[in-house]
Amino acid sequence: MNSGIDLQGTFINSLQDLGLPPGISKLFWMPLPMILMVIGATVGLLVLVWLERKISAAAQQRVGPEYAGPQGSLQAAVDGLKLIFKEDIIPAKADSALFTIGPILVILPVFISYLVVPFGQNLIISDVGLGIFLWIALSSVQPIGLLMSGYASNNKYALLGGLRAAAQSISYEIPLALAVLAVVMMSNSMSTIDIVQQQSGYGILGWNVWRQPVGFVIFWIAALAECERLPFDLPEAEEELVAGYQTEYSGMKFALFYIASYVNLLLSAIMVAVLYLGGWESPIPLDRLAGWLGQPETNPILQVITASMGILMTLFKTYLLVFLAILMRWTLPRVRIDQLLDLGWKFLLPVALVNLLVTAALKISLPFAFGG
């Protein structure tokens, strides 16, 4: 089952053929996937911001950005440029050290989490055994950055926003982790690669969404709440809190919050795709299709096609979920803070616990379907 392209091996071998020692060639390889992933996340972010503007406009029967680039597709880049050139203001009575570290602490865990995002069998920065657990652990660091920036702004709206954001993240982390735990239990592994492997083979029928429908819904709600998307965007509820913890921020520091929130949305959508929608697998299993056409697995053209289809499929599923999130933004009204915490603690948590219990029972009673 180990098909696909080994880019790392090929790259290192070709450098060694040029006469470099093995250690040095590996050193040359190491930053490449990381830089590629950061660039990929940033480009994905630009596309996401453009989509958000366009789809929001369509939902409100407007045209949306139109002049910057074809169909306004460069609008996000122009926004970024504007934010770079804006003055970076630190309020006089603010705590300047914490005020600066806050946004960094918010954005760092999001980008580090891209370590475990798989686009194919070998198309991942590092297949650490921790996989999905690393993502959960890292995302629990974010509330500290939010609290820090809320506190350092020396503004009551910012402090309230920061407290709300932290309360929201920590309450929705528990149902999120329990939903992930049910999937991990079925896959017998926390590695994102293994989780996708376990869903492969039967095309769309093998995806976890059929085996974990409740977990899928819990995960999606909790992920939206973690990303502070509407209907859960309480920390920056404009009518009540001006802009929450980012009230006092401007320029690049504000941009860091902005980037973090959108990259986090992208990451959550990818994780939903990986955990429940079969990751890089196509709805029709490509291996079987190749088998029927009489192509061997080692055919290089087939491998290239499979790898690119994997990337395309991951991106397609991700952006489909992002589209859903944007539509939800313009469809659902915002919940109140007590309703939000009620939903998390009184509804999602018990349902997630029961879901975990049922999954364990099904795993024992029906081991062929639920990964015995």
Next chain:
Amino acid sequence: MNLAEGVQLVSFIILTVMMLGAALAVVLSPNIVYSAFLLGGVFSAMAGLYLLLNASFVAAAQILVYVGAINVLILFAIMLVNKREDFAPVKYAWTRKIVTAAVCGGLFLLLGTTIITTPWAIDSTAAAGDEAIYILGEHFFTDFLLPFELVSVLLLMALIGAIVLARRDIIPDSSNVVGQDDLKLPEKPRELVSAGADGESS
């Protein structure tokens, strides 16, 4: 020394300096909010040290539990009660500081000598790495079964207790045995909105 060992040594030095510095700052900083944030730094550096020891699961659990839960809880507590009040200077406060420093220094010396003089049995087998999760699981369900089950029941009780406390409607309101007012939590009456609506309609 090859590349991996060099990276390991440099990371070890950075992490150690970061941890010791942050830990000292937690104790010595006069600002309690700084102390709380620096405590998160100490926990993160500790997770980094676990990572260097090839214990990635422990490192991630350290981040999740200590940084993500305990430290956030401490910060919450500080931010909800912090009144930004300057403490009045106490007479002879320096004697307390000197006594504390002496006790801490003595404890450090004692522990240091114990660590240096004890002949540690160093395990020379390779670290389990990613397999550690399976080994941990096996230990949980064989020789550590009783403590593990006790702790898990305790945690489940806490979780369900939190749900029950949050959903007050599960607990029956009327109990004739005990005086009702003794058990009531000091809280506002629920459903303020509907109560107001009832008042209007009647």
